[in-house]
Amino acid sequence: MVALMGLAVVLAVLPLLLILGTLIAKGASSLNLAFFTKMPVPAGETGGGVLHAIAGTLMIVGAACLIGLPLGIGGGIYCAEYPGSKLSTLTRFVSDVLNGTPSIVVGVFAWTWIVASQKHFSALAGSVALAMLMIPMVTRTTEEMIKLVPHSLREAALALGYSRWRTSLAVVVRTTLPGIVTGSLLAVARVAGETAPLLFTALGSQYLSFNLDQPMAALPLVVFTYATGPYEEWHQLAWATALVLILVVLVLSIAARLATRRKFSQNG
Amino acid sequence: MATERLSAMYGKSTAVKDVTLSFTANRVHALIGPSGCGKSTFLRSLNRMHELSPGGWITGRVLLDGKDVYAGDVNPMQLRRRVGMVFQKPTPFPTMSIFDNVAAGLRVGQRRPKAELAETVERALQGAALWEEVKDRLTTSAMALSGGQQQRLCVARTIAPQPEVILLDEPTASLDPQGTQRIEELLFSLKKAFTIIIVTHNMQQAARVSDTTTFFYLGGMVETGVTKQLFTSPAREETEAYITGRFG
Numbered sequence A: 001m002v003a004l005m006g007l008a009v010v011l012a013v014l015p016l017l018l019i020l021g022t023l024i025a026k027g028a029s030s031l032n033l034a035f036f037t038k039m040p041v042p043a044g045e046t047g048g049g050v051l052h053a054i055a056g057t058l059m060i061v062g063a064a065c066l067i068g069l070p071l072g073i074g075g076g077i078y079c080a081e082y083p084g085s086k087l088s089t090l091t092r093f094v095s096d097v098l099n100g101t102p103s104i105v106v107g108v109f110a111w112t113w114i115v116a117s118q119k120h121f122s123a124l125a126g127s128v129a130l131a132m133l134m135i136p137m138v139t140r141t142t143e144e145m146i147k148l149v150p151h152s153l154r155e156a157a158l159a160l161g162y163s164r165w166r167t168s169l170a171v172v173v174r175t176t177l178p179g180i181v182t183g184s185l186l187a188v189a190r191v192a193g194e195t196a197p198l199l200f201t202a203l204g205s206q207y208l209s210f211n212l213d214q215p216m217a218a219l220p221l222v223v224f225t226y227a228t229g230p231y232e233e234w235h236q237l238a239w240a241t242a243l244v245l246i247l248v249v250l251v252l253s254i255a256a257r258l259a260t261r262r263k264f265s266q267n268g
Numbered sequence B: 001m002a003t004e005r006l007s008a009m010y011g012k013s014t015a016v017k018d019v020t021l022s023f024t025a026n027r028v029h030a031l032i033g034p035s036g037c038g039k040s041t042f043l044r045s046l047n048r049m050h051e052l053s054p055g056g057w058i059t060g061r062v063l064l065d066g067k068d069v070y071a072g073d074v075n076p077m078q079l080r081r082r083v084g085m086v087f088q089k090p091t092p093f094p095t096m097s098i099f100d101n102v103a104a105g106l107r108v109g110q111r112r113p114k115a116e117l118a119e120t121v122e123r124a125l126q127g128a129a130l131w132e133e134v135k136d137r138l139t140t141s142a143m144a145l146s147g148g149q150q151q152r153l154c155v156a157r158t159i160a161p162q163p164e165v166i167l168l169d170e171p172t173a174s175l176d177p178q179g180t181q182r183i184e185e186l187l188f189s190l191k192k193a194f195t196i197i198i199v200t201h202n203m204q205q206a207a208r209v210s211d212t213t214t215f216f217y218l219g220g221m222v223e224t225g226v227t228k229q230l231f232t233s234p235a236r237e238e239t240e241a242y243i244t245g246r247f248g
Helices: A002-030 A033-037 A051-081 A086-099 A103-118 A123-147 A151-159 A164-192 A219-227 A232-267 B039-046 B076-082 B098-106 B114-127 B147-159 B177-190 B203-209 B227-232 B237-243
Strands: B002-010 B013-022 B028-032 B056-064 B083-086 B165-169 B195-199 B212-217 B220-226
Touching: A002 A232, A033 A051, A051 A086, A051 A123, A051 A164, A051 A219, A086 A123, A103 A123, A123 A164, A151 A164, A164 A232, A219 A232, B002 B039, B013 B039, B013 B220, B028 B039, B028 B203, B039 B056, B039 B083, B039 B165, B039 B195, B076 B083, B083 B147, B098 B114, B098 B147, B114 B147, B147 B165, B147 B177, B177 B195, B177 B203, B203 B227, B212 B227, B212 B237, B220 B227, B220 B237, B227 B237
Parallel strands: B028 B195, B028 B212, B083 B165, B165 B195
Antiparallel strands: B002 B013, B002 B056, B212 B220
């Protein structure tokens, strides 16, 4: 039995190790300073980098955070504060459904409502799509984290003459902040690698752009374009970009872990 | 502080029935009785914490300085600054320093100058017999204190805004004998400045610390009187049965 379980564990971890191994083997050789600081070169030439996509991913994900985190965290606080209200029940249900919605559906939605109505692709449409993926995740984790705060702490604040909202923000949310940060980081990590919603929205671009109203490059889009392209140099860049992308996700996940650990050592 | 025909309900079930009691200033009043007898609910009705529980509501009146605290023009948040409360488990705010914990109740209401704030915090910590132990680490986390120290910190936090009444809901239930003793000693000095009402399931504690004792049973008040008298010659049979340990 133990052997079976051990096998299951190995099989579960194996894909991650294989992915990482392949990416490092095929992509690490292309990772150099130019990769991070140079723009792409015309097809067929060697060298060049993906600065435009790094900047684009930062812009798109950053804007998605600005939209998604306040809404998600706010929704989570509301659900935790009014657990029995109809709106909370509805929010929970909608969040769970949205959490299970394929990201390409969200992309098509953003295309329909923003790209089609504005008649041009834009990075902002991509940010909106990513934010829509973040909100349900952040809402649910925020609520769960707040629910972990003991009721006695809330009562202590109320007994001091704190108003309900002051209790919630100054005591309950403050106490659970590391947990909320963790949830937010995991949500960011999750959407940073999303490709499908960006295909119809941010579209991708060969140029360095900081205009959210225009098409913009992003790391996942670079992987998609270069990996399916005909040139060997492109394939090399795609491997390297994929490696960077997975490293970003890994770093965010580890940061989330560390934030949680700090919380527990504080309480213990 | 006094109650007139106070009943407290959770939805349709009644937890406290028709209790009329008055509490003299500068005395320690103990509320005793078996678990579920309504003594905690009664206590929580006095500072309007009961109404925050799901389905919590009351009938009757609770008077503070002759004025009904359930009157329409009374702000419950302001009331709770005048009627402080210490809970069963120590509840320091985990993200705040020792200083900020004590100052927490002072930061609601009108703003105070920094120097006054520091002075009030020191006085509160001295009042809670904790100053000497923490004066060199006021900015460190309150979570590093022992359970007994945390509970005294909560006492300091409660007395800092200078309430008139202090309610204590089994304040020593989670403490070791030494921590319990410190809290009990504290009550003697605190009653010089405050009206103190303490719920306890520990009859020896009630006998040690209180001036008057009220016995609750099945949601009703059975008997109230001077502590010594109630413990030596109770007027009611249920009281005698309870204090001699025949039930509860």
